[in-house]
Amino acid sequence: MIRHVITTLAVALFVPSQLFWLWQIRALGRKFIRNPQLRRLLGWLGLGIYAALLAFNLFGGRTSPEPAYLTLRAALLQAPYRWWMLASLLGFLAIVAFYLCERVVGGVFWVFRKMLPTLSPGRGSLLSPARRHFLTKTAVALSATPFAACAYGLMYERTEIETTHQRITLRRLPKAFDGFRIAQLSDIHIGPFMPAEDIRRCAAMVNQLKPDLVVLTGDFVSWEGSPQWAVVEALSGLKAPFGIFGCMGNHERWAHVEDSITRLLAESGAKMLRRENATIESAGERLNLIGVDYQTRVAFGPPGDGIVSQYLQGVEPLMLPEAVNILLSHNPNTFDRAAELGIDLSLAGHTHGGQVTLEYISPSLSPARLITAYVRGWFQKGESQLYVNRGIGTIFSPVRFGSPPEITLFELKRV
């Protein structure tokens, strides 16, 4: 349902946004290119390139096998168009919002003039050339901002990995695990915009943090199963004395690689927990790690999406009542149920922290809020805690803005 709403909304906005920008470019051409023949030639050339890029990205952009390195076609044909798609849509939305606001303000002034004609500033000042000029300049600046922001997000923010240090205080933590360090990697999404080489760099960053344990919370691949060997190989350098554990994400399900990547990761020393638990023991004390496959109550992807009627069904027998229970679940929406069950800590990903977000301005301005209340960072509910990692990869558009890629290092502490 939500998938259809989002798709319909995206198409309904995308078509007018493209017509709007093509019209604007045409107006710019009329202003700056005096020669009508040259203008026409450049216009048709531009339109041809646009149509070719659109067709390529809609019908021929995905290749099988999906490369695990940056290809020329990805760099020259996919990245610029995906940047354009996102930026032009956001720019269009900004301009629509601006003009709607302007209309509302204009309406308020109109009512004000009607009610208090003697005190009103008069129609002339509202529509003065200076005001019109200011409004046009503001609209241009507003609509240009997403293009600059998305270019920054494509070229810079997408590759600037942040390490977050998060202390987790647990009342029942055994003494032997006081100061225990867990590193989390999530949402890798291997592909041309997250090449194996970059994943190896992330693995090296994780190793430098000297974690006791590493957890991988799903979405190793994107749309295609073929780079699963490459992602497993790139992660094979991870080192942690208490082991490497993980869970499956929605993209493993969509690419039909849950079983095969679990096997490959096991061969390279990483254990995926698929409605399973594993105990981590130290000095006769233990932590209980539980992992579940991707599950959702909201149909978002293709059919066979992992839809469940209730989250975390079948998890209770995997819990150890006397131990600290840590859940690896790709979808943070399992947290409410985890809190009900008394799971001490949930580690999730899935949202990419919104990926392109205005959380700097307001926490509610994030597209991930369409699917979850738990977009990024730390949450608490009663005695239960959740951390949502922003992931290191991207999906749809290779752009991150307001949500840099993240490696998290947790330090468990006793109260």
Ligand SMILES: [Fe+2]
């Ligand atoms: Fe993801």
